[in-house]
Amino acid sequence: MRVIETEIPEVKRVIPKRHGDERGWFSEVFRMDQLAERGIANVFVQDNQSFSAPVGTLRGLHFQTPPAAQAKLVRVLAGAILDVAVDIRRGSSTFGKYVAVRLDAENGEQLFIPHGFAHGFCTLEPNTMVAYKVDAYYSPANDRNIVWNDPEIGIDWPVSEAEAILSAKDKAAPRLAEAPELF
Template sequence: MQVIDTAIPAVKRVIPKRHGDDRGWFSETFRADVLAQHGIDIAFVQDNQSFSKPAGTLRGLHFQLAPAAQTKLVRVLSGAILDVAVDLRRASPTFGRHVAVRLDAEGGEQLYVPAGFAHGFCTLVPDTMVAYKVDAYYSPAHDRALIWNDPEIGIDWPVSAEEAILSDKDKRAPRLADLGDVF
């Protein structure tokens, strides 16, 4: 398993090794000891999974406030996504910046998104299934969102505002400038 820094070093690409033969392949998708060697010592408590029928489904940008802030380890079980993490840590030199990584089932790469980041993704193909581990339970009282297409952040999404398939919550989310000091 490889753990590689992204343009924002707190966000990591996690690349499990695949062992293949004529039957297919086997992979360890999570190893606490390997992640700990890279400074990621997290006790995950909940696994989440989403299925998006159409391409262009956009989920996010979501986060939870402390004390229920969540660290996530995201992977794609089928299909492909553009996965995005936005730094909301006010004191961080990368505050307001984002990392965008293509994840797909074929490659098996994962994205580690620490607490203090908003997270979201856009499906690139139909019938995409995403799974992710979190280190804090879902808490409706702490659940928040950031608008997906905030021009201040400048994410190059693969869909336009007219094409994006969004929940009502995600359509109404505030801009970064209106969030206040969340982390």
């Protein structure tokens, strides 16, 4: 298993090794010991899964505030996404900056998103299924979001505002500068 830092070093690409033959392949997609050896020592307590039928489904930018902040380990089981992590740690040298990585079922790459980051993704293929581990339980009282197309963040999404398929919650999210509770 390889772990590679991104432009924001706390956000990491996780690349499990695949062992293949004429039947297909096998991969250990999660090994707590190997991740800990490579700097990801989070204890994951909940697995989440989402399914998005249409291309252009956009989920995010979501996060939970302390004490229920969540780190995530995200992977795609079917289809493909543009996965995005935005630094929302006030005082950080990368505050408001983001990392965007294509994740797909074919290559099996994962993205580790630590505490202090908002997370979102946009589906690139139909019938996309995303699975992710979190290190804190879902807490409705700590659930927050930031608008996906905040111009001050400037994420280069693969869809326009007219094409993006959003929940009512995500449409009504505040901009980063207006978000009262961050890190």
